[in-house]
Structure formats: C-alpha cells, structure tokens
Amino acid sequence: MKTKIDIGIDEKSRIEIANGLSRLLADTYTLYLKTHNFHWNVTGPMFQTLHTMFEGQYNELALAVDEVAERIRALGVKAPGTYTEFSRLSSIKETQGDLNAQQMIAELVAGQEAVVRTARSIFPVVDESNDQPTADLLTRRMEAHEKTAWMLRSMLE
Template sequence: MHSIDIGISTENRNAIAEGLKKLLADSYTLYLQTHNFHWNVTGPQFRELHLMFEEHYTELALAVDEIAERIRTLDVVAPGTYKSFAKLSSISEVEGVPASREMVEILTAGHEQVVKTCRDVLVLAQGAADESTASLVSDRMRLHEKTAWMLRATL
C-alpha cells in the first residue's frame, strides 16, 4: 500500500487509534455481556429484557466493525483477540449469571463507561481536526447515552 496522507499527522493518527482501540475493546466486551445476558435472562421481565438485549447486542455487533474499520482507516492495526480486548477494556467481565435486575444495572454501567471512553477519544479527534472520528464517536456516544437511559428506566 501507499503511505497514508489524509491531513492528520502520524502522531495524532496513532493517538486517536489508541483511543479507538479502547473504545473497540469496551464495545466488544459490552457486546459479549449483552449477548450473554440475552441468553440467560429469567424472571418476570424475561420477554422484554430478552428482546431489548437482542436489539442492543445486534447494534453493538455493527458498531465494533465500524470502530475497527476506522482504526484501519487511520493505518493502524485493530486489536481482535479476547486477550487484547481484556487488556484494553475498562469494562470488567461478569462471573456467573446475575439476576435480571443486576444484569440491567451492569449493562447500564457498561453503556455509561462506553460514553466516558467516547468522550476521551472525542477530545483527541477534535484536537487533530479528525472530523470523521469525531462524528463516529459522537454518534456512538449519543446512542450509548440513550441506551443507558432506557435501561435505567426499566429499574
């Protein structure tokens, strides 16, 4: 491939990509948690939560691809293993199968963490005039804020 020249310095591209790697790891970890809870939720809200979790993990599956492709667009290798995601993610894995209310609380906190990670990446992108990353991250932030609100509303 030819060298990249998109108007963002190598230093800024690398810094933004490092932030995006954390966003990718957080998003993938949240995807796995959401999918796990979709499979294992029980209780009086089973149908509502089962369907809501499916909507959420389906959206997250698309998001991780978009984030990884942005990292590649910046000419940086995207992480793609559980080991690398575990190192990069701010979201902890959950042991066992929590009760449905705790699932909602865990997922709410996960979406809120993704919002915080987005904010960190947004600062980097805006500082480098990287409108493409800023737009992607801003859209992700808005979606995770809304999802956290919807989850909180079920409690």
C-alpha cells in the same frame, strides 16, 4: 511496502486516535459479549421483554464494533481483534456468577456509561487533529450509548 498515509492528520495523532478507538472497540466488544450473555441467560417475569431488548442491543453493538474497527484501519493502524487484546484494553470487566434480571440491567447501564466515557476521552486529540470522521463516529456512538443507558436505567426505577 508500506504506503504513506497523507489524509491531513500527522502520524503521531493518527496513532493516538487509533489507540483511543482501540479502547472504544474493546469496550464495545466486551459490552456486546456481556449483552449477548444476558440475552441467553435472563430469567424471571421480565424474560420476554429483556430477552428481546438485549437482542436489539447486542445487534446494534455488533454493527458498532465493525464501524469502529474500520475507522482504526482507515487511520492506518491494525485493529485489535483478540479476547486477550480486548481484555487488556477494555474498561469493562466480565461479569462473574449468576445475576438476576435487575442486576443484569444495572451491569448493562454501567457498561453503556463506560463506553460513553471512553468515547468522550478521545475527543481532545480528535478535535486538535481536526478529524471530523472520527468526531462524527464518536458523537453517534455516545448518542446511542447514552440513549440505551437511559432506557435501561428507566427499568430500574
């Protein structure tokens, strides 16, 4: 038996918000995997700095994945949780081949910025639905990704 959800957001809007959050979850998980890959495989004179930095970033992303998925569930929708679903939903593509440290940083800047764009794209329905918990989540995620993109970008200059 499915219990009716009555949190002040109509079902159509809840589903639309959850679908947007599912794209955000897929982007976040894909970026997590890419960052973890680069943590393992970075080489060169900046190895120690980047290895440590990437570890901090993928740990932060791991926590974010859980928070986004739990918000989807709170809205009464099943969170995607397979590589197939993430691949279909994500705007971030997997990296192929061996990259040098500078290329890895550039890939991660692009990934961080993609997550921000995805989060920002959900705001119209969130605002229209008066969904403050999701708005708060999106704002915190955008702030984290914009800051990380800035820090990574500064390493390319």
